[in-house]
C-alpha cells in the first residue's frame with residue numbers, strides 16, 4: 001500500500017470505530033526534541049543503560065548519585081513544547097473521534113497539547129513524594145533543593161529522601177495502568193504511536209485491541225499482528241490523517 005492509501009485507510013478505521021484509544025511512547029516526543037530510548041544513533045540507550053541508572057535499587061543505594069545522573073535530563077522535559085502529533089491526538093479527542101490516550105511518557109506533552117482523558121502509566125513530572133512518610137510536594141520543591149546544593153533532596157516534615165512520581169524500573173505500575181487496562185476492554189481500535197513496544201507490561205496492551213494500527217519509524221514486534229503499519233514520522237502521519245478525515 002502507498003503512503004496516501006495507508007492514511008485514507010487509517011482515517012476510515014477511525015471514522016468507523018466506536019471506541020478508539022492511542023497508546024504513545026517516547027517516539028511521539030522526538031519531534032519536540034526529547035530523545036527516545038531506542039532510535040538508532042540518537043536514542044538514550046546509545047549513551048547509557050537506563051535500566052542501570054533509573055531503577056529503584058539505584059535510587060535507594062545512592063540517592064545523591066541517582067539525582068546527579070537523572071534529574072537534569074528529566075527537568076529539561078518541562079520546558080519542551082508539544083508537536084503536531086500531540087496536537088492531532090488532542091484534536092481527534094475534542095472531535096469525539098478518540099476516547100483517550102495511554103502514554104508511557106513522563107514529559108507531560110499530551111496534557112500540554114490539550115488531551116483530557118489521559119492515562120500516564122509511567123508517571124509524570126508534576127509532583128514528588130517522600131519515601132519515608134509519603135508526603136507529596138510539587139516537583140519544584142525537589143528541584144530547588146538540588147539546585148541549592150541539597151542532594152539528595154529531603155522531606156521538610158520527616159527528613160526522608162524525596163523521589164519523583166515517575167515509574168522507575170523495578171517499580172510496580174500504579175492506578176493509571178489499571179485504568180488503561182480497564183479502558184482497553186472497551187477499545188475497538190488501538191493506534192500505537194512512537195513506541196518500540198518492548199517495555200512490558202505496557203507492550204502487552206495491544207493484545208486486547210480488536211483492531212491495531214502502528215505508527216512508528218521502525219518495525220515493532222507487533223507488526224505482524226497489526227491491521228495497518230505506517231513506518232513514518234508521527235507528526236506528519238497524524239496531520240495527514242486529520243486532513244483525510246475532513247474529506248470523509
Ligand code: NAD
Pocket residue numbers: 024025026027028029030031034035036037038039043103104105106107108122193194195196197198199215216217218232233234235
Ligand atoms: P522507545 O525508545 O523504546 O521506542 C521509540 C520508538 O519510536 C522507536 O521504535 C522509534 O523508531 C520510534 N520513533 C522515534 N521518533 C519517531 C517519530 N518522530 N515518529 C514515529 N516514530 C518514531 O520508546 P518506548 O517504547 O516509549 O519505551 C521507552 C520507555 O522510556 C518508555 O517508558 C518511555 O515512556 C520512556 N521514555 C520517555 C520519554 C518521554 O517522556 N518523552 C523519553 C525517553 C524514554
